Amino acid sequence: MSAPDPRKQKASRSVIDRLFEDASNVWVTHYSCESFYDRTDGRSPRITSIAVRKLDSGQTVSFSIHQIAELDGIDLSGITEHYDALERKMLDEFFAHVGSHRGMKYLHWNMRDINYGFAAIEHRYRVLGGEPHFIIPDENKFDLARLLIDVYGVGYTGHPRLTTLLEKNKIQPRDFLNGASEAEAFEQGNYVGLHQSTLRKVDMIANIAGRARDRSLKTNTTWWEMHGGRVRTFINFAAESRPFQLTTGVASIIGLIIAFQPDLPSTLWITATNWFVPGP
Incomplete structure (x- = not known):
């Protein structure tokens, strides 16, 4: 395994340290969606839930398709029929939250592009007829997955990295769904399970970031x-x-x-x- 580059290591450790020094202005963010693999119709994946967790207090705000359905008096079995309208309302609430918290920083895991990331959420909102009034600047987005590669080296854990890192550090994966399980849950209409998994993942990401910050994160990278x-x-x-x-x-x-x-x-x-x- 190649050792981390000293300059990148120092820079990324500094980024993590600064995020915790400004923890009251940092949201840990994750979301779940329809599978984006093996798609042949070109349609963007539907989003099922989004969670944002304050790095300092752990207070979490979530946006979920089944919660919107409940407010509209629609039971779980009726979500598919009204999905676009419910998803639009869910994203209305998410972007209203983002717009009312301008200047915040967002710590995430691999939310980098139009396939899966902030750009994918923005695109989906526009597909549904919405228009974000505020877009999170790229300089306010921090990908923990990439930061850890810089700190510990590319082979610091196995694949998929989040799952193997949880195992290595004995972080309990309660309610956690991997990519394949999330796709299956969506097909089965298990929106509650997807929401619980999203909530669990923002907690896990914050946990991992905290261990990286205090130098207690266990990896496959040796001291040498x-x-x-x-x-x-x-x-x-x-x-x-x-x-x-x-x-x-x-x-x-x-x-x-x-x-x-x-x-x-x-x-x-x-x-x-x-x-x-x-x-x-």
């Missing part, structure tokens, strides 16, 4: 790999630094002299070293 960048930096410095080479050369010579002349006073080492090593 984690610190390999610093070792390489030291070696490069030693190879290029004349003062360092002079110092180590003098130390080696004096060490040999003392080895063969053990009766020499110990002050010789200190005196010689102070003479050869440049001052500050």
Whole structure:
């Protein structure tokens, strides 16, 4: 496994630290939707639920198709018939929430593109006749999945990364549905299960982020790999630094002299070293 790049590691750790320093203005975000694999009709996947969790307090706001249906007096069996109208109302509420909390930062897991991400939610809203009055700026979106790759290296856990990372850290996956299980739940009309899974995932993402921040996250990356960048930096410095080479050369010579002349006073080492090593 390749060691993380020291510069990217430092930068991404700094990003995570800053997010927790500003935790009152950070929302952990996730959503569930119809499967976006093996789609041949070109239609965008329907969204079933969205959750946003405050990083500092854990307070969570959620938007779910079955909750909107309940408010409209529609039972679970009738959701499919009214899905577009219910989904539009759900997304109305989500974008109203985003618009009323401008300037917030959003920590997420792989929500990066039109296939699955903020752009996919925006596209789906427009398909349903809505128009977002406020779009979250890209600089306010932080992908924890990519940050962890920068911090721990590309092979820090197996695939799928979220599932294997939960197992490695013994984080209980109660109510958690993986991609295949979510697709099956959608086909079965298990919107409550999808909503519970979404709520659980924002909690898990926050948990993982917290462990990465306090350096307690368990991964497959070894200590040597984690610190390999610093070792390489030291070696490069030693190879290029004349003062360092002079110092180590003098130390080696004096060490040999003392080895063969053990009766020499110990002050010789200190005196010689102070003479050869440049001052500050």
